[in-house]
Amino acid sequence: MPTECIPYSETGYFSPLMCDYLAEKSTLTPFYNRFPKLENFEAQIQEKQQSSLTDVSQRTVLVKALQEQYSNVNASEATLENIQKLASENSFTITTGHQLNLFTGPLYFLYKIISTINLATTLKEKHPNYEFVPIYWMASEDHDFDEICYFNYKGKKVRWNREASGAVGELSTEGLQDVFEVFSKELGNSNNAKQLQSLFKEGYLKHDNLTAATRYIANELFKIYGLVIVDGNDKALKQLFIPFVENELFQQTAHKKVLETAHKLTEVNDSYKIQVNPREINLFYITEGIRERIIEKNGVFTVNNTSVRWNSEQIQQEVHEFPARFSPNALLRPLYQEIILPNLCYIGGGGELAYWLELKSYFEAVNVTFPMILLRNSVVVKTEKQSEKMVKLNITNRDLFLKRDAFVNKKVKELSDIEIDFTSQKEHLQQQFKDLYKIAEQTDQSFIGAVAAQEKKQLKGLQHLEKRLLKAQKRGLKDKVSRSTDLQEILFPGNSLQERRQNFSELYLEHGENLIPTLVEHLQPLSGEFLVLEL
Template identity: 85%
Template sequence: MPTECIPYSETGYFSPLMCDYLAEKNTLKPFYHRFPKLENFEAQIKEKQQSSLTAISQRAILSNALVKQYENVNASKTTLKNIQKLALENTFTITTGHQLNLFTGPLYFLYKIISTINLTTTLQEKHPNHHFVPIYWMASEDHDFDEICFFNYKGKKIRWEREASGAVGELSTEGLAEVLEDFSKKIGISDNAKYLQSLFEDGYVKHNNLTDATRYIANELFKKYGLVIVDGNDKELKKLFIPFVENELFQQTAYKKVLETAEHLTKVNDSYKIQVNPREINLFYINNGIRERIIEHEGVFMVNNTSVRWNSEQIKAEVHAHPERFSPNALLRPLYQEIILPNLCYIGGGGELAYWLELKSYFETVNVTFPMLLLRNSAVVKTQKQSEKMGKLNISNRDLFLKKEDFIAKKVKELSKIEIDFTPQKEHLQQQFEDLYKLAEQTDKSFIGAVAAQEKKQLKGLNHLEKRLLTAQKRMLKDKVSRSTELRETLFPANSLQERKQNFSELYLEYGETLIPTLVKHLQPLSGEFLVLEL
């Protein structure tokens, strides 16, 4: 089962911000607390233990809320024990979060959770006197249905067509039986296909809402590893968030501190893109099928696109009476997670960690311990047959990461019987012009500009000829090159990373029940490298 690890910075698929973070650039150190190295977790544990937010009473609320959330779930003994352990003062969590994408959405859903599971295993070995629980936080309060209503299968979208509003977790699963029928026709009748059909049916057809359906599927895939799935849309958990909701409504600390940090981040490097811009109030109101922003104007609080209005005292009373109706947006959700969980580390993708890096100053201001931030594992999974074909076509793992045009150009040059690289000719030309520059210096310096213009013109001509020759060779070698590009496109669909486009079902059809255990074996969350894995 050969593997190769490639530094993220050499893949070409990760932002300058993430590459600099992974390189621990000094300029980024003000934006995070501790870098996720194994030796740094001991200090994080001690700091979290001292936090008032991890008091025994609060842990009991968390554990009891999860017991209720799991009442109708066929959880493993390991998961149920982990829920009980959350009430103990020496238990800590490693957390990842994800939207409620249809049938898990992109493949990296698995990688997020496996990274989380594997880190807890590593920490348990290193710190045997503590307990470590892997958490999957369901983004059940999101309302962007268009982002989650489909998954890709062999390059085509399988979509759930319906009207939707409000928090997606509360949506009924109506219409998903028809999606199952369409999916079943595409995947065939193998034993692995039958498992996928039953998983989809038991998840979506036999549950009434998207939260319960997603919990069922994630539990079925990962229950043997003790994964605990948290639905933050819970009144008892929201009660713990009340002081911070009030701060958000009346002091607007998040807006002030995050805006300040974002401006600081862009000054560090203008190539860093701000992932999330703060609003003055980063809360939504959830009620009767709506999830709309809360806006304040001249002392009046209103719910956008509705007639709901409160003054300061009225909205404060509403927060205390119905905390479940106040929903954090993407910027405030990290704070909510860290308040209710005894969490040490958050594991996410590059985009997620980019907005977490905007939050450290805000966390410090509201006196909440900032977690360690770990980039989830990334991988390309290829079959033995694909590896053999790559060998015959002289394609290396690193070749796969080249952009499409660069990949094609490289293969054309390798296959061509003539030299397409004009670098020697360009170097010879530049040497000739060096002599002309010296001559101009000795005779008439006014000719230097003319020499430079001629040099530029002739180099441009050589570049043009090189491109024309490459194009001609592409046509001549089209059939041979196409075999290479077709193979690359199966592993990098739509010119993107496999994990961002494919659904796990394609790999499950190939590998069945060995898929997840094999990924658990090979994905090492603290390795800091991209994995190319042959299964």
């Protein structure tokens, strides 16, 4: 099973901020706690152990809440043991989070969770006196239904068409029977297809809401690895969040600190994009069918697009009586997660880590340990036949990462019988002009300018001819080049990463129950490289 690892910075698919973070550039050191290296976890463990947020009483609340969440789940012994382990002061979590995408959404859902599982395993080997529990935090409180209501299957969108409002986790699964019937026809009748059909049917047609359905599917895929799935939309867990909700409502510390940090990041490098802009209050109010922003003006708190209003005393009473109604936005969710869990490391994509880098000073201000943040594994999976075709077409794994125009240009130059690279002609021309400059220096300044203008004009002419020749060769070699671009399109659909476009079902249809164990075997979360894997 051949593999190749390519540094993220050489793929062309990661932002300057993420490449600089992975390179451990000193200018970014103030924005995180410890870089995720194996040797740095001991210090992170010690710091987390000393935090008041990981005391026995808080762990007891967490364990009890998880046991209730799993009361109707067919959990594995490994998962149930991991939940119980969280009661111990020597137990810690490795966490990832993801939206409740229909049928898991993009492939990287799997890679996030596998990275989490494998890091927990690696840490247990390194630190046998501690326990490490892999966590999938469900974004059950999100309300962006349009982002999660579909998945891609063989270039087609399988979509759940319905009206939706409020927290997506509370959405009824009614109507997914129609989606199931459409998807089933696309899958066919193989044994692997029947397993996928069963997973979808059991998940969505036998559970009442999207949270329960997503928990079922994630549990079925990963329960043998002891994965623990957390629903943060839980009254008992929200009780622990009350002091921080009050801080957000009355001190608005997040707005002040995150805005300050975001500006500092852009001062370090103006190519760093601000991932998330803080609001004055980064909380939503949740009731049935509603998840709307809380806004404060002149001491009066309102819920956007509703008639709900409180003064300061009334909203404080509401927080204490109904904490589950107060929902963190994308900026505050990391804090909520870190006060609930004895967490050491958060694993996420590049965009997620970018907004985590805006949060460290806020965590310090509210006295919460900032976790290590780790870029999840990225993978492109190809078949043996595709590898054989790549050899015939003289395509390397690194070639696949080229943007389409650059890839086409490279293949045209390789296939052309004509030398398209005019570098030697340009160098010869520049040498001739060096001689002309020597003559010009013996006359006046105006002649030097004339020589420089002529040099620029002729170099530009050569560049134009080179482009014209390349364009002509593209037309002539179109059929040959298309075999290469067709293969690249399969592995990098839409000139994007496979993991962002495809759903796991395409790979599962081919590899069945071997898919996840094979990925678990090969993904190395601390490697810092993009994996090309032949299955």
